Amino acid sequence: xxxxxxxVAGLNLLALLAMLAAIYMALVQAPDAxxxxxxxxxxxxxxxxxxxxxxxxxxxxxxxFLASLLYLRSSHVRWDIWARSSAEIGIGFTLxxxxxxxxxxxxAWNTWWTWDPRLTTYTIVLLLYIAYFMLRSxxxxxxxxxxxxxxxxxxxxxxxxxxxxxxxxxxxxxPVILDPSADFGLGPGMTxxxxxxxxxxxxxxxxxxxNRLRLEWTVERVAALREHLL
Amino acid sequence: xxxxLQVIWAVLWKxxxxxxxTKDVFxxxxxxxxxxxxxxxxxxxxxxxxxxxxxxxxxxxxVAFAGVLGLGRxxxxxxxxxxxxxxxxxxxxxxAVYFGKMLANLLFILVVELFLLPLITIFFNVxxxxxxxxxxxxxGTIGFAAVGxxxxxxxxxxxxxxxxLPVLLFPVMLPVLVAGIRSTIGLLEGDTLADLGNWLQLFxxxxxxxxxxxxxxxxxxxxx
Numbered sequence: 001x002x003x004x005x006x007x008v009a010g011l012n013l014l015a016l017l018a019m020l021a022a023i024y025m026a027l028v029q030a031p032d033a034x035x036x037x038x039x040x041x042x043x044x045x046x047x048x049x050x051x052x053x054x055x056x057x058x059x060x061x062x063x064x065f066l067a068s069l070l071y072l073r074s075s076h077v078r079w080d081i082w083a084r085s086s087a088e089i090g091i092g093f094t095l096x097x098x099x100x101x102x103x104x105x106x107x108a109w110n111t112w113w114t115w116d117p118r119l120t121t122y123t124i125v126l127l128l129y130i131a132y133f134m135l136r137s138x139x140x141x142x143x144x145x146x147x148x149x150x151x152x153x154x155x156x157x158x159x160x161x162x163x164x165x166x167x168x169x170x171x172x173x174x175p176v177i178l179d180p181s182a183d184f185g186l187g188p189g190m191t192x193x194x195x196x197x198x199x200x201x202x203x204x205x206x207x208x209x210x211n212r213l214r215l216e217w218t219v220e221r222v223a224a225l226r227e228h229l230l
Numbered sequence: 231x232x233x234x235l236q237v238i239w240a241v242l243w244k245x246x247x248x249x250x251x252t253k254d255v256f257x258x259x260x261x262x263x264x265x266x267x268x269x270x271x272x273x274x275x276x277x278x279x280x281x282x283x284x285x286x287x288x289x290x291x292x293v294a295f296a297g298v299l300g301l302g303r304x305x306x307x308x309x310x311x312x313x314x315x316x317x318x319x320x321x322x323x324x325x326a327v328y329f330g331k332m333l334a335n336l337l338f339i340l341v342v343e344l345f346l347l348p349l350i351t352i353f354f355n356v357x358x359x360x361x362x363x364x365x366x367x368x369x370g371t372i373g374f375a376a377v378g379x380x381x382x383x384x385x386x387x388x389x390x391x392x393x394x395l396p397v398l399l400f401p402v403m404l405p406v407l408v409a410g411i412r413s414t415i416g417l418l419e420g421d422t423l424a425d426l427g428n429w430l431q432l433f434x435x436x437x438x439x440x441x442x443x444x445x446x447x448x449x450x451x452x453x454x
Contacts, residue, residue, distance in 0.1 A: 072450055121404070128401040135398060138388035148384050151447045155377065155402050158443060162405040162436055169412075169428055 002081075002217030003210045015200075015207035022048065022193075022200035030193035039107065046104040048193050052201035053097040054122075060090030060205060061129065061157055068153035071146060077220065080146035083153055084136065085212035087129050089205060094126045121163045128156040237322045241330025242337075248307070249338065255300045259342045263296040267346075267353055285356045286414035290407055292346060293367070294374070297339045298399055301378040302385070302392030304335055309386050318452055328379065328448040335382075336375035343367050362423050363414065369433040370410040373440055377402055380444040383451045409433050 026048030033044045063086040071079035101119070102112050113119065132152050139145040249255055270288045278284050308314035317327050347358050378399055385395040400407075413421075413429040423430065 072447070124401050124404050131397045131401060134390075135384065135388065135394060138390040138394055140389070144387065147450050147453065148387070151380070151384065151450055152398065154443060154447065155380075155440070158439060159402045159405060162432065162439075163408075166405050166408040166412075166432060 002214040005214075008207075008210045008214050011203070011207040011210045015204045018200035018203045022052075022197045025193040025196055029189075031189045033190070043104050043107040046100050048197040049201075050097055050100040050104060051194070052197045053093045053100060055198055056201045056205045057090045057093035057097055057125075058160075059202065060086045060093060060209075061125070061160070063209075064090065064129075064132075064153050065157035068150035068157075071150040072154075075143075075147075077146065080149065081213060081216045081220070083149060084133075085209055085216055087132055087153065089208050089212065091126065091129050091133075092208075093201075093205070094122070094129070098122060098126065121166075124163060125160055128159070132156060234323060234326050237326035238330045238333065241317070241327055242333045245331065245334035246337070249334075255303050255338050256341060258303075259296045259300045259338065260345055262299055263292050263342055263346050264349065266292045266295060267349060271353055281354045282356045282418055285350060285354050285358070286411045286418065288354065289346070289350055289358065289414060290370075290410045293339070293343055293371070294400070294403065294407060295396075296342055296346075297371070297374055297378065298396045300338050300342070301335055301375075301382045301399070302395045304331060304379060304382040305386040306392065314452070315454075318454070324449050324452060325445050327452075328445060331383075332375050332379040332444070335379050336371060339371050339375060340368070343371065356418065360417065362417055365423070366410060366413050366417070366426075366430075366433070369430070369437060370406050373406045373433065373437045374403060376437065376441045376444050380448055380451055383448070387451075405432060405436055409436075 026045055030045065030048065032041045036044060064083045067079045067082035067086065070076075071083060098119075105114070106112050132149065135152050136145050136149045139148060267288065270284070270292070274281065274284050274288075305314065308317065318324065320327075347363075350356065351358050378395075381395060381398045381402075382392075385392055385398060388394055409429045409432045413426045416426050416429070
């Protein structure tokens with residue numbers, strides 16, 4: 001069974017409020033960055049969307065990985081629904097992170113795209129999960145589709161940290177901000193909007209996931225009913 | 231344990247004998263590799279100041295593309311002739327079947343690499359045949375064959391069959407390609423194996439991790 005209608009509605013409302021607050025904090029409440037030239041200060045505010053989108057995409061792929069493991073253990077259709085729903089949302093947030101990064105890169109690096117290793121590897125992550133859905137769509141039998149999807153979901157996620165390592169050893173011009181000890185490299189007042197942005201995007205992720213799960217369960221039920229009636 | 235090794239050997243020997251009679255895989259991989267080298271040569275001729283600069287990329291891209299061509303065949307004949315069902319019905323550990331197929335693929339790709347290295351040395355005038363580079367190629371190819379064998383079994387059971395294999399394989403293979411190209415660049419610029427410590431560790435970690443995962447998941451891939 002999927003999440004109840006009430007849970008989905010509650011999460012939707014919560015996500016709406018959190019995202020409105022996050023937009024307000026990112027665009028109005030957070031102070032201007034002072035350590036960069038004034039022309040790119042407005043562009044810097046992309047960080048409040050770009051980083052949360054990237055974080056949520058990774059969270060989504062982690063959920064796909066865990067659900068894939070659970071599917072192989074139990075062969076329960078529930079975990080296949082979790083895996084494919086989360087991977088789909090992950091692709092959406094990956095695209096959001098790439099697009100927002102590209103918009104920021106134009107004023108900051110004076111180019112929409114560079115073959116910086118981090119950008120390249122993030123694109124590879126996108127391709128991994130596009131391949132995941134290509135694999136799934138090329139299989140007709142539901143049991144095999146779920147099983148193969150789970151196997152690929154495990155391989156795909158395991159290769160992500162290795163790719164990450166290989167880029168760290170390559171020189172990168174992408175700013176490293178995942179350093180909590182340095183207050184994420186942000187000034188006072190900015191950290192609040194940054195952390196809140198991450199929380200809001202996470203809530204949005206769970207709301208989307210709940211909607212997706214409910215929809216997929218309905219699809220399963222319709223298929224079962226059709227089987228039963230025909 | 232002895233029985234396990236016997237099964238691996240039996241599967242490997244079967245594949246080698248099939249290959250020695252049909253020569254399907256080796257011929258297509260080798261001819262493809264030569265074609266790729268010629269195309270690269272045309273693409274870079276007179277445009278690159280020093281061919282040694284592009285050799286590492288040429289080597290690894292050719293190996294990856296030729297390798298994926300061979301891997302795509304690994305389960306096609308098994309599937310079409312119905313011998314895969316026979317292999318799976320045999321009262322043996324399925325992971326032994328995996329290792330047999332994987333070793334056969336590894337050998338095919340290694341033979342193509344040994345054929346390719348002198349050709350690159352001649353066409354690109356870069357001395358490539360050194361013990362250090364052979365080690366790097368071996369490490370890269372183990373990871374390639376480990377993941378490729380499992381994915382080949384995945385792809386053959388889909389509608390798209392081997393067309394899907396490169397799409398599945400290359401993004402997962404990226405760390406190996408990066409490590410392979412970077413360490414080949416290092417070796418050509420005079421680094422020793424000791425200077426390449428990081429990349430060697432990445433190779434070893436990747437090879438071990440994906441061999442174990444492929445070994446653990448192979449059952450689910452061939453299950454009917």
